Amino acid sequence: MSYVCILRVDLHFPENGSLKGKRKELLPLKAQLQRRFGAAVAETDHHELWQRSELTAALVGTGITDLGNRAAALERYVISMFPETASVECRLVSGEDLL
Numbered sequence: 610m611s612y613v614c615i616l617r618v619d620l621h622f623p624e625n626g627s628l629k630g631k632r633k634e635l636l637p638l639k640a641q642l643q644r645r646f647g648a649a650v651a652e653t654d655h656h657e658l659w660q661r662s663e664l665t666a667a668l669v670g671t672g673i674t675d676l677g678n679r680a681a682a683l684e685r686y687v688i689s690m691f692p693e694t695a696s697v698e699c700r701l702v703s704g705e706d707l708l
Contacts, residue, residue, distance in 0.1 A: 612673050614680045614701045616648075618664040618687055621694040625660050635662055638690060642666055646683045677701065 625631050635652060642648045646668065654663035666683065670676035684697040 610703055610705065611669060611671055612676050612701060612703055614668040614670075614676050614699060616666040616668070616680060616683060616700075617653075617698045618666065619696045619698075620662045620664065620691055622660045622662070623694065627659055628657075631659055631662060635664070638687070639664065641686070642683060645686065646679055648683060673701070 620634075622631060622634055625634070639650045639652075642650045642664075646666075648666040648668050650664055650666045652662055653665040655661040668676055668679050668683070670679065680699050680701070684699065687695050687697055
């Protein structure tokens with residue numbers, strides 16, 4: 610059986626003053642989430658705001674324990690990069706629930 614973990618990452622950039630500055634923060638984070646964790650990542654909200662962003666990341670796996678560990682590692686990584694300004698919510702579903 611396959612499982613999908615959907616993670617919503619809310620970020621706040623209090624020092625940021627432009628969309629260009631926001632992209633400068635987001636591009637390396639998205640690349641690392643893809644490279645390190647194999648996550649599919651997209652900015653899903655607050656596109657027009659300079660100081661806020663919402664990313665949605667998806668992880669897929671066949672073992673619920675392994676997938677949960679990867680999701681927890683991804684969450685720890687995001688929090689370590691933005692300790693005061695990030696929050697992460699995680700939802701795990703089976704592949705069967707998606708059909």
